[in-house]
Amino acid sequence: MNDHLDTLKRSLIGGQIDRRGFMTGALAFGVGLSMASSAYAQAEKATPKQGGTLRVGFLQGSTSDSFDPATYNNDFMFVTNYAVFNHLTEFAPGGAIAPELAESFEAEPGAKVWTFKLRKDVEFSDGRKLTAADVLASIDYHRGEDSKSAVKPVLAQIAEMKASDDHTVVFTLTTGNADFPYIFADYHLCIKQASDGKIDPMSRIGTGGYTVESFEPGVRIKLKRRDSYWKEGRAHFEQVEITTISDTAARMNALMTGQVDVVDRPDLKTIHLLKRAPGVRVETTSGTLHYTMPMHVNTPPYDNRDVRTALKLAINREELVEKILRGYGTVGNDHPVAKSMPFFDPAIEQRAYDPEKAKFHLKQAGLSSLDVQLFTSEAAFEGAVDASLLYAEQAKKAGINIEVVRQPSDGYWSNVWLVKPFCTSYWGGRPTPDWMFTAGYSKDAEWNDTKWQNERFNTLLLEARAEIDQNKRAEMYSEMQRLCRDDGGALIPMFGQYVFALRDQVQHGELSEQWNLDSLRFVERWWMA
């Protein structure tokens, strides 16, 4: 009977039947009247509805924001970007990659040559059709000598790209990469209009579901739905208004008093009060965000593997998740592959807090006690200083003295991270193990924050990238996760969850978990019940 009800719900959602048809169908199968109505109400909530104004309150957003995709650096601009622009690919629920402006993409064997076929029905908001030239110019903007873009290192793998016709783009890579389509879902790589092979980086004309009505950086943006949006079943809100509310209490108040419908990053200390508020619900997604304490493996004492292992054993991960993240997270296992990512290996044993074993490893390294400095700042992540102090306390039991050195938040990423041999940091994470390892752990990565140079690891990285056989890849990535956990310099105590709160009338389908808020695409995916 439940199967039948599900079928009915699907037909209702798909629009093949109406309420009468639903109720008759349900009653015919002996479903009680009240149950049938409540099932109807449930299914109706899950049916996207057109219209309404969505008001959003965000922590981030700054007067210095602009539409230049090379300098996007906060959620406000990421979300705006996905509302106004499209990309070649997008993250679907479940972590898969789906074509967006591309109709399809495929690789030649060896994954070195990739062909992206573009949709032919896509128009920019000024009426111009999308062509391959726009795609080439938009991606080219981030390459080149004078690029200031954060995705420049990732795009270095493209040896050549060209348009074979108006709607086909062919990429030739320096080495094969089976995960190549993922990189185009990144928020920097939005597609803007080209003229003479260049884009205007500040342009607000996109192919997305919304156009910009007004934009006051650091204050608010107003978006209006485009009637001629090419993507079916998307962009339900008539209008969207995103306001920067950097004060956490003000943001929560705005949600509770109904002045906004969605807020990000509620205060975890008082979240139990928010949950009790009528008409409000709190949701979480797991994602790939993780907090790290990178050690430089080329600097004593961290050049000794036993010392690193001792430091990894001397941290009580459960306590950190409980006290620093207030339960909104999971323990990490000293490698950056999240449970939600493809090729995560659940068979690898979880490292636990074991001061005795840590002492043993210190002895192996010829030490009876260890004194180290841990550089930290709230800039690394919220609670980083507390996490460091807590760790220092836990490590004492293993005979390790950690001196917590607090640094100013200003310039932390230039003066401390990558510079000091042991510090706190975070990674927003990447959707695939290959991308994550390449960005932060490969031997010539710009952001190799542990200076780790493991030969076996680097060989595997290249082999796995070009390997098409998924089973072989899984084996290779499993070995790499182990190498990273046991030999690498990164202490990864915990993975964070994304937390957001919304009013009851805001509805959504299954969430994509790569980033916060439906992988930052909630504006075009959610709707008002």
Add this chain to the structure above:
Amino acid sequence: MGRIWILVGERLALGVITLLVVSALIFVGVELLPGDLAQEILGQSATPETVAAFRHELGLDQPAIQRYFHWLLGAVQGDFGTSLANNRPISELLSVRLGNTLFLAAFAATVSIPLALTLGILAALYRNSIFDRLCNVVALIWVSLPEFFVAYVLILFLAVRVALFPSLSNIDPGMPFGELVYRSFLPALTLVLVVMAHMMRMTRAAIINVLASPYIEMARLKGMSRLRVILYHALPNALAPIINVVALNLAYLVVGVVVVEVVFVYPGLGQLFVDAVTHRDVMVVQSVGLLFAAAYILLNLIADVLSIVTNPRLMGERR
């Protein structure tokens, strides 16, 4: 009267020099902070290459002295330049925000100044009565609490418990006046509570001070009512200190309301200033800093001129 104009001229000239010094100090201050705009915007994702490319594009690779004088030359001609971060003309960035800030300051001032003066006079009139004590205690309580706490208390009672006013002051320049007043009511009320005490107590103290003079005693002996004595004989002689305190508080309303802006999400100059400092957008920091300095200088000048004009003795010297 001519002397007054000479004084105004002198003070304005001094003001211009002060502004120059202020702009140089701000520039040096921002330069001394660790990191620059390229590093702050690119953040964790910066690589040496991309930072260098960004700096070159912004002109940050030129010597600091050269950049300062380039900006100064523009500013003297009324061109504040463009924001480094998003290429928008600074004058455009400033005008809306300045308008909002001045509106909020004016709103708070039109409520708080008459209220503070009236209460101060009444407190002086009924000195040491229950009314006097109550006024003092209440005013002191509000001024002792941090601004954000006052703001939260008001939000709790006037926006959450009883939904009288919105807790977000998201105002648009195009809104009708009534809507503007409604939306900015809570931030204005917060500011009123914060600046009231200072002005009220100064009024009271200044009047009481004058009340000790022999001529007041004479007036009382003539049989004048207490109110009349205060309004016609004491107040005019107590104006100078009151005017100075009012000017000080007005300046504060213009430049010092960052916290209130943040709590109520009011798009004023303070938030712009903080963002610009965070991202080392030197041009914007300079321009806002100059505006703030100019507000202080002008308000102080006005206060001085008014104190002289209202004091026949000071005016008299010049005859």
